[in-house]
Amino acid sequence: MTTPDLHVGDSPPPDVPRTLRTRRAPSDVVFRGVIRGGGVCVLVIMLFVGSFLLLRAWPALRSAGLSFLTTQAWEPDSGNFGIAAVIVGTALIALVAVCTALPLALGTSLYISEYAPRRLRSGLVTLVDLMAAVPSVVFGLWGVFFLQGHITGIAQWLSTVLGWIPLFRVDGSDPSDPLTSMTVFTSSTFIAGIVVGLMITPIMTSIMREVFMQAPLGEREGALALGSTRWGMIRSVVLPYGAGGIVGATMLGLGRALGETIAVYMIISPVFVIQWHVLQNGTSSISSLIALRYGEATPTGMAALMAAGLFLFLVTLAVNFAASAIVSRSRSGASS
Numbered sequence: 001m002t003t004p005d006l007h008v009g010d011s012p013p014p015d016v017p018r019t020l021r022t023r024r025a026p027s028d029v030v031f032r033g034v035i036r037g038g039g040v041c042v043l044v045i046m047l048f049v050g051s052f053l054l055l056r057a058w059p060a061l062r063s064a065g066l067s068f069l070t071t072q073a074w075e076p077d078s079g080n081f082g083i084a085a086v087i088v089g090t091a092l093i094a095l096v097a098v099c100t101a102l103p104l105a106l107g108t109s110l111y112i113s114e115y116a117p118r119r120l121r122s123g124l125v126t127l128v129d130l131m132a133a134v135p136s137v138v139f140g141l142w143g144v145f146f147l148q149g150h151i152t153g154i155a156q157w158l159s160t161v162l163g164w165i166p167l168f169r170v171d172g173s174d175p176s177d178p179l180t181s182m183t184v185f186t187s188s189t190f191i192a193g194i195v196v197g198l199m200i201t202p203i204m205t206s207i208m209r210e211v212f213m214q215a216p217l218g219e220r221e222g223a224l225a226l227g228s229t230r231w232g233m234i235r236s237v238v239l240p241y242g243a244g245g246i247v248g249a250t251m252l253g254l255g256r257a258l259g260e261t262i263a264v265y266m267i268i269s270p271v272f273v274i275q276w277h278v279l280q281n282g283t284s285s286i287s288s289l290i291a292l293r294y295g296e297a298t299p300t301g302m303a304a305l306m307a308a309g310l311f312l313f314l315v316t317l318a319v320n321f322a323a324s325a326i327v328s329r330s331r332s333g334a335s336s
Contacts, residue, residue, distance in 0.1 A: 050313060057307035060300070068307060074272045074289070076301040083286060083308050088274045089189065090285040090312075093264060094257040096193020096278060097200060101253055104197075105204035106246065112205075113212040114234055125209070132202035140266035143195035148186055148267065151194070155185040155279045170280045187269035189278040192285075195267060196260045200253035207252065211245025212238050244327050251323035255316045261287035286312045 024032075061068060064081060071082025112124050155170075162168040172184050215238045223233040239246075264285050270292060271282035286308050297305055 046317075050310070053306055053310040053313055057303055057310045060303035060307040063300075064304075064307075069311075072273050074293070074304075076304040077298055081304050083289075083311060085272050085274050086284045086286045086289050086308070087311075088276070089268075089283040090258055090287075092189045092276075092278055093193045093196060093260075093283065093285055094254055096190060097197035097257040097260075098250060098254050100194050100197025101201040101204055102250055104201045105208055105249065105253070108201070108205045109208035109212055110234065110238075113209050114230065114238065128202050128205050128209075132206070134199075136199065136260065136262040137266070139195050139199050140263035143191060143263060143267050147195065148191050151191060152182045152185040155188065155190055156182065158190075159185075159279050167276060168279055169277055171277065172280075184281050185279060187267060187281050187283075189268075189275070189280075189283040192264045192267045192283065193278070195263050196257045199260065199263065200256045203256060204249040204253040207249035208242065208245055211242040211249075215241045244329065248323045248327035251319055251326065255319040255323065258319065259287055259312060259316050260285075261291050264288045265291045 060076070060081075063079065064071070068082050069087070070084050071080065072085040073080050073082065074085075075081055108128065112121060112128070116124055156173070158168055159170040159173055163170070170184055219237045219241075220233055223237050224230075228236065265288040268284065268288060269282045270284045270288065272284065275283050290305050290309055293301060293305060
């Protein structure tokens, strides 16, 4: 290779970065193509689902306008319909579910990752994962025939102690009257939320457990070497490291709770008014509304149900994307 002659006063040629090329093996090319194609297919399917719901729901949305989000009644054939009541019911059921599942999932995941003997850990992990595979109808049957009959006493006690809070007040219940009917406490948001909370606990536990087990070993040993107790090490190392995973798992559980159908449908007593009292009989949710009215819906009613499904689809999508963003921005998510 020859170099150009440089004369006195001439500036040297500018530095040009050398281009590096990576020659991938055919198996790597195929693998990247399959993974990329799978991701694109998921996005395309989600786009098709959203487009289908929007297309089918457009007549109802055009007819109702913004009142679709503020109207409590559900009478599509008369033009008076909206999802205000079912939005509130869906949110309250999901809130009770998350409040039930979060301490259970956090405690279970910490025990499996930090306290359980090694010979039991794999069995506990398998057991928790198998709980996530239990069909929703099984949880619904358990909630209807077992939980509902045994938890009404707790609901009555909560209404007696916390009845001064509007959320826990029960209309038609007098704590001083021993003959008060217990049916006012059945088929409530409280019972449905507990059942859904037990359904989302395995999913949240699995995510939290994986995040906690990724906590750096050096920081664990450093905390213990400085005289920290096991709980002190968990509090100062594991929990701060897994904070993003806790929030992400909670939001993913919330997304599952918002869309739960069969178990909620079997337990609740549908009402189409905003029901703020979580311990009182009667509530509703978007998914149970669709399951309840799908078989008898007229074309107008079907369009209204599609509009409700579109709203649920968008809310669930937003919650899941927010959870993914939180996990990816956390320390544990960045390391994985």
